[in-house]
Amino acid sequence: MRVQLADGAKRDFADGLRWYRKRSDQAANHFIEETNNTIAKILKAPARYRQIRPDIRTIRIKRYPYSLIYLIHPDAIIIVAIAHSKRRPGYWSSRLK
Numbered sequence: 001m002r003v004q005l006a007d008g009a010k011r012d013f014a015d016g017l018r019w020y021r022k023r024s025d026q027a028a029n030h031f032i033e034e035t036n037n038t039i040a041k042i043l044k045a046p047a048r049y050r051q052i053r054p055d056i057r058t059i060r061i062k063r064y065p066y067s068l069i070y071l072i073h074p075d076a077i078i079i080v081a082i083a084h085s086k087r088r089p090g091y092w093s094s095r096l097k
Contacts, residue, residue, distance in 0.1 A: 001046070003039055003077045008095045009068075012082035016066060034061050035082065038068055046072045056080070056096070 005013070013035065020028040038061045042049065049059040058067045061082075069081040069092055081092035 001043060001075065001077060003043065003079065005079045006081075006095060008092060009079045009082050012066075012084075016064075016082060016084070031061075031064055034063055035066075035068075037062065039077075039079070042068065042070060042077055046070075046077055060085075 017028055017031060020031045038059055042059060046057070049057045052058050052069075055071055056069060057072065058069050060067050065085045067083050067085060068079050069083055071078040071080060080095050083092055
């Protein structure tokens with residue numbers, strides 16, 4: 001199964017990475033590492049993580065205030081958002097249309 005980041009998720013990731021990079025290269029590198037680790041967890045067991053809507057699941061990124069919001073398709077995992085847990089809850093909902 002493959003993972004696809006929607007354009008909005010790519011922007012979310014770039015924004016978060018930019019914020020951490022301004023403060024610490026180490027924090028930015030760990031953000032990349034933990035995001036990749038979280039994607040690997042999803043690939044191992046996509047249906048394991050919390051369902052927040054009928055076709056939408058979420059998993060927290062360890063040590064960071066972000067969650068991956070994703071859909072499971074037969075041939076791919078679509079990451080819709082890399083959402084900050086303290087900012088604009090549910091802003092990514094419009095990306096589902």
